[in-house]
Amino acid sequence: xxxxxxxxxxxxxxxxxxxxxxLEVDAAFGSDLMSDVMAYAKDNVLxxxxxxxxxxxxxxxxxxxxxxxxxxGKKPDHCMIQLAEEKGIxxxxxxxxxxxxxxxxxxxxxxxxxxxx
Amino acid sequence: MSGIIRLHFELxxxxxxxxxxxxxSVKKKLNQLGINPAAVKKAAIAMYEAEINAIIHAGGGTxxxxxxxxxxxxxxxxHGPGIADLDLAMQEGYSTAPDYIREMGFGAGMGLPNxxxxxxxxxxxxxxxxxxxxxxxxxF
Numbered sequence: 001x002x003x004x005x006x007x008x009x010x011x012x013x014x015x016x017x018x019x020x021x022x023l024e025v026d027a028a029f030g031s032d033l034m035s036d037v038m039a040y041a042k043d044n045v046l047x048x049x050x051x052x053x054x055x056x057x058x059x060x061x062x063x064x065x066x067x068x069x070x071x072x073g074k075k076p077d078h079c080m081i082q083l084a085e086e087k088g089i090x091x092x093x094x095x096x097x098x099x100x101x102x103x104x105x106x107x108x109x110x111x112x113x114x115x116x117x
Numbered sequence: 118m119s120g121i122i123r124l125h126f127e128l129x130x131x132x133x134x135x136x137x138x139x140x141x142s143v144k145k146k147l148n149q150l151g152i153n154p155a156a157v158k159k160a161a162i163a164m165y166e167a168e169i170n171a172i173i174h175a176g177g178g179t180x181x182x183x184x185x186x187x188x189x190x191x192x193x194x195x196h197g198p199g200i201a202d203l204d205l206a207m208q209e210g211y212s213t214a215p216d217y218i219r220e221m222g223f224g225a226g227m228g229l230p231n232x233x234x235x236x237x238x239x240x241x242x243x244x245x246x247x248x249x250x251x252x253x254x255x256x257f
Binding site for chain 2: 032063
């Protein structure tokens with residue numbers, strides 16, 4: 001699924017465009033703990049989080065995650081925006097909760113297969 | 118690649134915003150060298166977790182990297198409080214981190230286990246009241 005389709009499904013605003021909205025992801029991982037992202041997420045996942053911190057972008061960078069969705073209406077701060085722009089990471093913001101965001105994406109075809117069992 | 122590449126970074130302890138910059142620079146370097154992506158990711162995760170640890174627990178430290186043809190060796194040293202019980206610290210879920218660290222998305226007791234999972238070789242030397250040295254090796 002393309003990032004622009006994900007943004008549409010979640011009614012998300014695009015806070016930072018990143019490298020491309022046409023990138024494809026087929027799996028997602030939701031967590032507010034960045035160490036868990038590094039412990040469980042594998043290749044080419046979308047990250048959903050309620051955490052606003054530059055460390056979210058750092059974690060995405062280390063994990064080669066190209067798109068981050070902030071849930072529960074969280075907005076990125078200046079540091080996060082600056083770092084995402086620098087790293088070419090797309091940053092979206094949705095008013096949906098974590099549960100609802102994950103449910104919407106799961107029901108339209110994203111899976112959890114990019115995650116360590 | 119030929120020869121040995123050495124990189125050195127100071128990790129400032131009072132600047133949580135810049136935490137991860139050293140690991141970011143090293144990851145960029147490994148990508149420039151054309152190292153296989155799986156090895157780059159393993160090194161990046163282990164290094165970033167160790168960098169965060171030095172900043173969270175020890176008020177900063179140093180990160181020294183040596184890259185040769187077949188491996189990256191990463192040494193993170195600090196003069197923090199040391200680790201009293203290393204076996205306990207290696208267990209998933211055990212943490213001594215304060216609450217403000219959890220607000221950054223860390224401090225859930227996954228750091229050292231993550232380092233161990235991604236390092237091909239890991240050596241931790243720690244003495245209470247003196248500091249900790251973590252040596253991570255990842256083969257390409």
